[in-house]
Amino acid sequence: MSAEKRRVRVAVLGATGYTGVELLRLLARHPGVELTHLSSEQYRGKRADEVYPFLSGVVDATLGAPDPAEAVAAADIVFAALPHGASAAIVVECLRRGARVLDLSADFRFRDAGVFARWYDEHPAPELLAEAVYGLPELYRDRLPSARLVAVPGCYPTGALLGLTPLARAGLLREPVLIDAKSGTTGAGRSAKTEQLFAEVNENFRPYGIDGHRHWPEIEQELRAAGAAAGAVFVPHLLPVSRGILSTMYVRLADGSGLGDLYRRAYEKEPFVVLRGEGPPPELREVRGTNRCAIGWRWMPERGVAVVITAIDNLGKGASGQAVQCMNAMLGLPETTALEHAALVP
Numbered sequence: 001m002s003a004e005k006r007r008v009r010v011a012v013l014g015a016t017g018y019t020g021v022e023l024l025r026l027l028a029r030h031p032g033v034e035l036t037h038l039s040s041e042q043y044r045g046k047r048a049d050e051v052y053p054f055l056s057g058v059v060d061a062t063l064g065a066p067d068p069a070e071a072v073a074a075a076d077i078v079f080a081a082l083p084h085g086a087s088a089a090i091v092v093e094c095l096r097r098g099a100r101v102l103d104l105s106a107d108f109r110f111r112d113a114g115v116f117a118r119w120y121d122e123h124p125a126p127e128l129l130a131e132a133v134y135g136l137p138e139l140y141r142d143r144l145p146s147a148r149l150v151a152v153p154g155c156y157p158t159g160a161l162l163g164l165t166p167l168a169r170a171g172l173l174r175e176p177v178l179i180d181a182k183s184g185t186t187g188a189g190r191s192a193k194t195e196q197l198f199a200e201v202n203e204n205f206r207p208y209g210i211d212g213h214r215h216w217p218e219i220e221q222e223l224r225a226a227g228a229a230a231g232a233v234f235v236p237h238l239l240p241v242s243r244g245i246l247s248t249m250y251v252r253l254a255d256g257s258g259l260g261d262l263y264r265r266a267y268e269k270e271p272f273v274v275l276r277g278e279g280p281p282p283e284l285r286e287v288r289g290t291n292r293c294a295i296g297w298r299w300m301p302e303r304g305v306a307v308v309i310t311a312i313d314n315l316g317k318g319a320s321g322q323a324v325q326c327m328n329a330m331l332g333l334p335e336t337t338a339l340e341h342a343a344l345v346p
Helices: 018-027 068-074 087-096 113-119 137-143 155-169 215-225 259-267 316-331
Strands: 008-013 033-039 077-080 100-103 149-151 177-183 232-238 245-252 273-277 293-300 305-312
Touching: 008 018, 008 068, 018 033, 018 077, 018 316, 033 068, 068 087, 077 087, 077 316, 087 100, 100 316, 113 215, 137 155, 137 316, 149 316, 155 177, 155 215, 155 232, 155 245, 155 259, 155 293, 155 305, 155 316, 215 232, 259 273, 259 293, 305 316
Parallel strands: 008 033, 008 077, 077 100, 100 149, 177 232, 273 293
Antiparallel strands: 177 245, 245 305, 293 305
16 A cells, blocks of 8 residues: 555654654654654653644654554654664664664664774674665665665764765775864754853864764775775864754865766765755755755865865754655655755745
């Protein structure tokens, strides 16, 4: 039976974190799905619109526990917007009970359990790592329709990989790439942290994770899978804005005169990739609240360096919007369903 005749039942576990509530905003207006189970450890027993009044008249379901049995009994597809490390056991049980799962944590993004252990902890279900589909549709679209488990990429990796993969596939990444990336504060989650306080972030700008950020091995894994001969130097920064990631990447090339043709061949049919080329560079405000990735570039022949710039919304294409795009592909729906939003400007 088609999704037009019967809406697919969907559960969102961890529905009150930033990625969870963004899922609610997108899925509530999705014509092919019905929100049937929402969970929150912190707000269990409350209605979603009590926690987030902007959901009034849109999502009023009561929040339950992140219980796999309850979720699968109510839903065919489960979005797990749970913390890293806490997600895996729940995902495993949801899969065992027959649901299809889109996991927004890092628990299934790595192909090597040893790499995951170095950055997180021992993996509780290493046997599933080979099965999990890395949920970047522009790279792995053909695997999504049959997927049981989709590992939705991290926000920083999404911006970096969309900008660099065409170069890697063309055999042009022979030296380490420098990735200078800046994120809004929602990328750190909704938990209270001193460094996330308004007075710490406002009128300030700082790098962090210089000695190693958890998204670095994820970027390296996918760049090498795309054919890169060298890895990346990745330094993230915290912007005094709520949402958005701007990544500026420096790539040494022998000849970058064909960058325009390279990116057009890679992305001209992609509904969520906007090619700015050598025109005005991408800005955060053009992608805020959307599932788009804007890509621009410059070739500096006198230096032998190409500068590639990408802009995404870390909660959109960097997380929840991308997860909905993956679900659409899994269900055979147009990938743009429920995602054709204009940017939130100003």
